[in-house]
Amino acid sequence: MKASPEAQLRLLELADLDAELSRLEHRRRGLPEHAELDRLDQRDAQLRDTIASLEAEQGDLKRAQGKAEADVDQVRTRIDRDRQRLDAGQVSSPRDLENLQSEVASLTRRQSDLEEVVLDIRERQETADGRRQEAAAERVTISADHETVAARRDASLAEIAEQAGKAADRRASVASQEPADLLALYERMREQHAGVGAAALRRGRCEGCHLSLNTVDLNSIRAADPDEVLRCEECRRILIRTPESGL
Numbered sequence: 001m002k003a004s005p006e007a008q009l010r011l012l013e014l015a016d017l018d019a020e021l022s023r024l025e026h027r028r029r030g031l032p033e034h035a036e037l038d039r040l041d042q043r044d045a046q047l048r049d050t051i052a053s054l055e056a057e058q059g060d061l062k063r064a065q066g067k068a069e070a071d072v073d074q075v076r077t078r079i080d081r082d083r084q085r086l087d088a089g090q091v092s093s094p095r096d097l098e099n100l101q102s103e104v105a106s107l108t109r110r111q112s113d114l115e116e117v118v119l120d121i122r123e124r125q126e127t128a129d130g131r132r133q134e135a136a137a138e139r140v141t142i143s144a145d146h147e148t149v150a151a152r153r154d155a156s157l158a159e160i161a162e163q164a165g166k167a168a169d170r171r172a173s174v175a176s177q178e179p180a181d182l183l184a185l186y187e188r189m190r191e192q193h194a195g196v197g198a199a200a201l202r203r204g205r206c207e208g209c210h211l212s213l214n215t216v217d218l219n220s221i222r223a224a225d226p227d228e229v230l231r232c233e234e235c236r237r238i239l240i241r242t243p244e245s246g247l
């Protein structure tokens, strides 16, 4: 393949621009804000789950409290009724009197147990409520952090997009000056060689694969026509002669 030395040199400019575009793409994907936002989203999802289960627990506790309070009321009503019967002197048989007194005593113990249950439920409600409020407060903080980090990410993305836009414009302009067959070869090499399609020959060394050429190869390069498109014998990339080639 033949191409003017200018067209060949422009491939190095193209390769620089491609390297810059891939650096920018790498930077765009690797912004630390992406991971930070993921972490915040994950924590927020955890907190949402926590709040939902605490709300369910609070609902259960509220129902349990209602039931325990109703039980206390019921026992209290029975105690009152029994006491009224005792006070009114309606019970004359000593045996009935003893039974009734023993029932009052056992109901009083039951009342005290139930009141313990009510207290315990209230305590658990307070704990659940405290944890729910803590989780809600953390969600507020997370939401603010998310906003800050997202703004920082967007600023970086805008800056990268601007640089990439400029590089892409320059690349299009450089590529438009290249002969079609040379450009096609460059693109094919670029696909095969991790994004680097052309490399300079610098002090007898291919800058693509970093191997030094042997004397035989260097001699054949010295003898080659300047229009001849050369390839590195080692990596097959397009090899570009420059004043620093050491020929």
Ligand SMILES: [Zn+2]
Pocket: 199, 206, 207, 208, 209, 210, 211, 232, 233, 234, 235, 236, 237
């Ligand atoms: Zn090479």
